[in-house]
Amino acid sequence: MDFNLSEEEKLLKDNIHEFLQKKLRPIMRTIDQEERIPREFVREAGKMGIWGTVFSKDVGGLQLPMTSAVLIAEELGWADFSLATGVMYVLEEGWGYVLDRLGSSELRQEVLPKVVEGEYFLGVASTEPTGGSDVASIRTQAIKKDGNYVIRGQKIYISGALEAKEWGGGHLVLAKTNPQEKHKGISIIYVPTTDERVKVTKINNMGRMGISTAIVNYEDVSVPQKNLVGEENKGFYHAMEGFNHARVLVAGICLGAAKAILDQGIEYIKNREAFGQKLKDFQAIAFEAAELYTRLEMARLLTYKAAWALDKGVKDAHVIVAMAKLTAPQVALDIAKSVMMWMGGYGYSKDALIEAGFRGIVSYLVGAEGAMNIMKLIISRGILA
Known part of the structure; x- marks a missing residue:
C-alpha cells in the first residue's frame, strides 16, 4: 500500500497549482463580486487541459484517471474557494465523462472538443420544481416526432444555464421517453441551451456567485435523435454513473477550499496576539486546529479512495463515493466556521474572503449533486443490504 503520488501525478498537481496561483487566485474576489468567471480564464484553462481531464484523446481530452481529476479539483477549490470555478469543473468533467463514454461519435465530436477548449459550457438538467433527489419522479418529457425528440418541461436550480446560453453548449437533460414507467422510462438527451425555445431565468443564490443558477x-425543443446519450429508457442508470463521478469531484473541490481556508486560519493564529500571547498558544484554539487538520486529512484519504474505486470499477464504489460526498463538505464547512471565529470581526468581513467559501460550501450540503441525507441513504443501503 503506497500513499505517495506518482511522479506524473506530482508534476500534474504542481503545474496546475502554479497556473491557478497566477491566473485564478488573484481574481477570486472579482469572480464573487462580478458574478462571472472571466471567459479569458476559461479559455486559458482549456489550453491547460483542465476542462477535459478525463475525456478521450480523440476529442482533445487528456484521458487521465479520476484520481488525477480529483487532484485538479483540489487545486481549483484551493485557488477559488468561493467554489464557482469548482462547480464548473465538476459539471464539465462529471457530465462530460458521461457524454464521452455513452454519446454517439457524431455528438461527441460536435460538443466535447469545444468543451475542452473552454468555448462551450456543459452541464446536467435533472432537478425539477417537484423534487431534486427523487430523479424517478421527473415530469419533463421527450416525445419522438419526425426523427427528432421534442422536449417539453421545466428544470430548476440548473447550474451554468446562462453561461450555456451565452457561450454555447447545453445540458444533458433527463426526460421521460416512456412516461408510464418511473425510473425505467427516463432517457438522457443533450439539448443545446442556445435554442430559442430554451428559456432561462436566473435564480439569485447566496453563494458560488461566479456561476449562474437558473x-x-x-x-417543445426539437433535437435530433443522435442527441440521445446512452440507451433510451436507461437514462436513470446513466445518470447515477454521472452523479458518482461528479460527487467525488465535489469532495475534491471541498478539500481544496478547506485547505485554503485552514491555511489562512493557521497563519492568523500563529501571528495574532491576545492577552500577551499568540492565539496558537491557547489550548482551546490549538486543539481545535489539530482536530480540524486531522479531519481534513481523513476526508482527503476517503476521497482519494473513492476516486480509486471508480477507476478500478470496484463493486461498491458508489457507497465509498457517497461517504466522501457526505464527509468532505461537512469538514470544509466546519473549518470555514471555526476560522471565521478565530479571526473574529475580520473573519466576518468580506476582506478575509472566508465568508465566500462558507457560502459556496453550503451549496454542497443542501443539495447540489445530492443532499446529505441522500448520501446517508446510499451508504445505509450499501451496508445493510
Whole structure:
C-alpha cells in the first residue's frame, strides 16, 4: 500500500497549482463580486487541459484517471474557494465523462472538443420544481416526432444555464421517453441551451456567485435523435454513473477550499496576539486546529479512495463515493466556521474572503449533486443490504 503520488501525478498537481496561483487566485474576489468567471480564464484553462481531464484523446481530452481529476479539483477549490470555478469543473468533467463514454461519435465530436477548449459550457438538467433527489419522479418529457425528440418541461436550480446560453453548449437533460414507467422510462438527451425555445431565468443564490443558477423551460425543443446519450429508457442508470463521478469531484473541490481556508486560519493564529500571547498558544484554539487538520486529512484519504474505486470499477464504489460526498463538505464547512471565529470581526468581513467559501460550501450540503441525507441513504443501503 503506497500513499505517495506518482511522479506524473506530482508534476500534474504542481503545474496546475502554479497556473491557478497566477491566473485564478488573484481574481477570486472579482469572480464573487462580478458574478462571472472571466471567459479569458476559461479559455486559458482549456489550453491547460483542465476542462477535459478525463475525456478521450480523440476529442482533445487528456484521458487521465479520476484520481488525477480529483487532484485538479483540489487545486481549483484551493485557488477559488468561493467554489464557482469548482462547480464548473465538476459539471464539465462529471457530465462530460458521461457524454464521452455513452454519446454517439457524431455528438461527441460536435460538443466535447469545444468543451475542452473552454468555448462551450456543459452541464446536467435533472432537478425539477417537484423534487431534486427523487430523479424517478421527473415530469419533463421527450416525445419522438419526425426523427427528432421534442422536449417539453421545466428544470430548476440548473447550474451554468446562462453561461450555456451565452457561450454555447447545453445540458444533458433527463426526460421521460416512456412516461408510464418511473425510473425505467427516463432517457438522457443533450439539448443545446442556445435554442430559442430554451428559456432561462436566473435564480439569485447566496453563494458560488461566479456561476449562474437558473430555471430552464423547454418549450417543445426539437433535437435530433443522435442527441440521445446512452440507451433510451436507461437514462436513470446513466445518470447515477454521472452523479458518482461528479460527487467525488465535489469532495475534491471541498478539500481544496478547506485547505485554503485552514491555511489562512493557521497563519492568523500563529501571528495574532491576545492577552500577551499568540492565539496558537491557547489550548482551546490549538486543539481545535489539530482536530480540524486531522479531519481534513481523513476526508482527503476517503476521497482519494473513492476516486480509486471508480477507476478500478470496484463493486461498491458508489457507497465509498457517497461517504466522501457526505464527509468532505461537512469538514470544509466546519473549518470555514471555526476560522471565521478565530479571526473574529475580520473573519466576518468580506476582506478575509472566508465568508465566500462558507457560502459556496453550503451549496454542497443542501443539495447540489445530492443532499446529505441522500448520501446517508446510499451508504445505509450499501451496508445493510
